[in-house]
Amino acid sequence: MKNNNNFISTIAAMAAAMTVAASAVSCSAPAVSESGTDDSSAAVSAVSDDTSETSAALEADSLSNTPKTSDSELFSKRDLDPSYTEVTAAITLSGDTASADGQGVQISGSSVTITQEGIYLISGTLNDGQIIVNADKAKVQLVLDGADITSKTSAAILGTDSDKIFITLAEGSKNTLTGGNADSETPACIFSSDSLTFNGSGSLTVNSDADGIRSKDDIVITGGNITVNAAADGIKGKDYIAAAGGNITVNAGEDGIKSTNAVDEGMGFIYIEDGTFVIESGNDGIQAETDLNISGGDFTVTSGGGSSESAKTHSDFGFG
Numbered sequence: 001m002k003n004n005n006n007f008i009s010t011i012a013a014m015a016a017a018m019t020v021a022a023s024a025v026s027c028s029a030p031a032v033s034e035s036g037t038d039d040s041s042a043a044v045s046a047v048s049d050d051t052s053e054t055s056a057a058l059e060a061d062s063l064s065n066t067p068k069t070s071d072s073e074l075f076s077k078r079d080l081d082p083s084y085t086e087v088t089a090a091i092t093l094s095g096d097t098a099s100a101d102g103q104g105v106q107i108s109g110s111s112v113t114i115t116q117e118g119i120y121l122i123s124g125t126l127n128d129g130q131i132i133v134n135a136d137k138a139k140v141q142l143v144l145d146g147a148d149i150t151s152k153t154s155a156a157i158l159g160t161d162s163d164k165i166f167i168t169l170a171e172g173s174k175n176t177l178t179g180g181n182a183d184s185e186t187p188a189c190i191f192s193s194d195s196l197t198f199n200g201s202g203s204l205t206v207n208s209d210a211d212g213i214r215s216k217d218d219i220v221i222t223g224g225n226i227t228v229n230a231a232a233d234g235i236k237g238k239d240y241i242a243a244a245g246g247n248i249t250v251n252a253g254e255d256g257i258k259s260t261n262a263v264d265e266g267m268g269f270i271y272i273e274d275g276t277f278v279i280e281s282g283n284d285g286i287q288a289e290t291d292l293n294i295s296g297g298d299f300t301v302t303s304g305g306g307s308s309e310s311a312k313t314h315s316d317f318g319f320g
Contacts, residue, residue: 068222074242074271079220082168082199084141088118093126093147104135114140121170122147130179133159133192144204145170151179151189159192169202169224180208182232188214189230196237198246199223211236212252221246221275233258234281239267243297249278256281256301262289272297279303 067081089102091112098107104116110129114120117138122131125148133140140162149156156179159165167190169175180189189208190196196215198204203225206212212230213219219237227249228234234250235241235257250256256279261267268289276298279285285301286292 068245070222070244070273072242072244072271072273074240075220075222075244078139078166079197079199080222080244082166082201082223084119084143084168086119087121087143088116090121091123091131093122093124093129093149095125095127096129098124098126098129114142119143121145124148126150128152130154131157133157133165134161136161137163139164139166141166141168143168143170143200144175144202145173147173147175147177149177149179153181154184155179155186155188155191157190157192158186159194159196162192162194164195164197165192166197166199167204169198169200169204169226171201173202174205175202176205176207178207180210180212180230182210184210187211187232188236190214192216196220197222198226201225203227206230208232212250218242220244221248228252230254234279236260239264240269240271242271243273243275243277245274247276250281252279252281252283254281254283255287256285256303258284258287259289269293277301 067083070080087102089100089105091098091100091105096110098110098112100107104114104118105120106113106115110126111132112129113132113134116135117140119141121143123146128150130151131142131149142157142165144167156177157167177189180187188211189206190213192215194215195217196213197220199222201223204227206226206228208230210231211233212228212235214233214236216238218239219235219241221243222245225247229251231253233255234252236255237259238261239259241257241259257270259268259270269291270286270288270293272294274296278300280302282304285303
């Protein structure tokens with residue numbers, strides 16, 4: 001059903017499950033863990049042996065959101081619960097530089113690198129720089145609380161090495177990320193080599209001349225008011241994209257929400273059980289390389305169609 005005509009689809013309060021499948025791949029196969037938890041020393045109360053509380057911890061900055069629930073093993077307890085009880089470091093962005101109160105942060109000019117597992121509270125404005133997560137096999141939680149970050153040549157948030165990055169939008173906060181170079185090796189405003197989770201109740205606006213949000217692993221969304229403005233794809237996960245909440249607006253020059261893994265069995269799917277999605281895209285609105293499984297949520301999608309040249313087997317929601 002590939003075409004170049006605008007296709008507008010509105011689905012409200014989907015109470016019954018709807019599965020669109022182009023193969024026999026099961027969306028429930030790649031569970032995050034058998035228990036639905038992220039088991040690691042990154043437990044909120046045990047960040048690392050040498051982590052000390054900072055002056056920005058606890059009372060003033062802890063979140064008070066009620067954790068969500070889900071029956072799917074795709075969502076860990078930590079995915080669903082954005083709260084924290086202490087921070088490893090509080091990072092303050094100040095124009096062309098930054099400062100940190102706590103552990104696990106290296107600062108060089110306008111480049112802020114997080115090097116160890118933990119919870120990092122980020123606020124302030126960075127005119128031309130980036131947050132880099134380079135923490136081998138670590139779970140890193142970035143709590144954005146009034147952060148405005150611009151990178152003129154690369155990703156505003158760049159994950160080069162981790163187990164998973166949680167981007168938590170602090171309650172009542174407004175955050176803006178601008179960046180992404182289509183000619184770079186990390187062509188997105190938020191780019192991660194590993195898993196990405198978005199949670200919390202604050203707002204995030206992502207502006208990019210390339211992809212908006214991109215992971216070479218999976219992307220999970222359980223909360224937040226997220227707006228993505230991207231010249232290329234809006235939200236792009238390789239292994240899968242799973243959503244259990246949030247208000248998501250995507251304006252994309254190419255595909256709106258997309259999974260791409262056509263090689264590994266059980267991957268390349270998109271699973272949505274809740275959330276509000278408003279998508280306007282030049283190509284496909286929602287494109288799953290294998291399966292698209294929707295059991296709930298509200299959708300308003302305006303699509304320009306998609307490529308008629310693809311020989312791959314995939315499923316598209318309303319387009320393609």
